[in-house]
Amino acid sequence: MKKIFLIALGVVLGIVVVVISYGAYLNQAGESNIKSRTADKKLTLHGARAKVQDIKMRLALDTVHLYSNEMTDAIALVDGRISAVEVHKSDHVKQGQILFRLVNEQLPGKIRQAEIEILKAESDIAKAEAGLAKAENDYGRYERLRARDAVTPQKFEEVAAGYKEAQVLQEQAIAQRDILTAQLEQLLIDSDHTQVQAPIEGDVLLIYKQLGSYVNAGTPLALVGNFRRLYFSLPLEDVLAKGVAVGQNASLDFSRSDFAKVYDTKYVAGNAGARQSLTARILSISPDLQETAAMRTVFFEVDNRAGLLEPQNYNNLVVRSNISHRGLTVPLSALDLSRTEAFVLGTDGALERRTVAAGIDDGEYVEILSGIAEGEIVIISDVEGLENGMKAEVKLEEGREN
8 A cells, every 4th residue: 555655656646747837837837938029010000290390388386375465554643532434345446535533532631731821821922922022121220320330240241141041941942842843743634534544455355353442643544555556577587487477467377267366355347257367567587697596586466357356375376478489399298297208219219318398388288498409209198118229109199270
């Protein structure tokens, strides 16, 4: 039995060895066959020719902050209680228009008291002038007596001192009257300031205090702003900044279903819905394009006469230049994410990885500054796994017409 078992075990092991050896042979033969077939087969890719055409710069921005140069608070200049609110939120007001009226119960009494004190000061001035006139006459008379040695030196000095004292009393009375007059003028100004006026022309954006509130001098009562012109700035690389010019217009596309109104102001014109486009003008580029710089700041002015925008952050904004720029272009899909490399089909049908310099793009095509020549074919299909030297058959796709 033991002999039979060992014979059977040997047969089984022999069969296992034969099966494993045959599997290894088939696997090696299969790999050799695949390599042989792959070596003879070309990849099928999609491509496009580099061509010269018009292109307009397009910038997709995650967030843009719009701001106004004309926003300020209407401030209470005196203490008082708000007795009237003459405007409502969103009202358009002129500079100097009355927004609030305040009541300061102490002002009328202070004004009346100041007027009484001024009358008293005028009376004191009259008395001082009369005393000065008498002292001046006495001084003149005693001066003549002294010339004839008809008065003692002590008496003359006493009269002269009285004359100087009368002059000082008059000056003090006049100075007191002037101080009281200045105080009255300030009180009258404070009385005028109980009418709080709009500091600039614009819309009433916020009303901070309501009817009946008591406020101290310096308290903001309302925010007034002019949103007809809004501004924003963009940092651009030099190569992109050279695609724009001062005075040039651009379109702003807002990808929003609605515009959030921070100050709850009214829409002057209807919202255009899911996509709203407005016009912006380039005010300046800093540093100037004539100066050498790697980065530049482009300042824009937005025409907001439609009243749709307010100073705040807007997301997913697209800036489109309204001026065409002619240059060598390829589809944007031909470049990698860093926009520095592309695959070009060589004359021998082999792929070549190129380092390129890219300029502006319009969302579909990108300007090529160097690295690709006009007429060369770039790969626009998925390039993952491609290597230099790979053979490829490229199907050209037609681009847009100029």
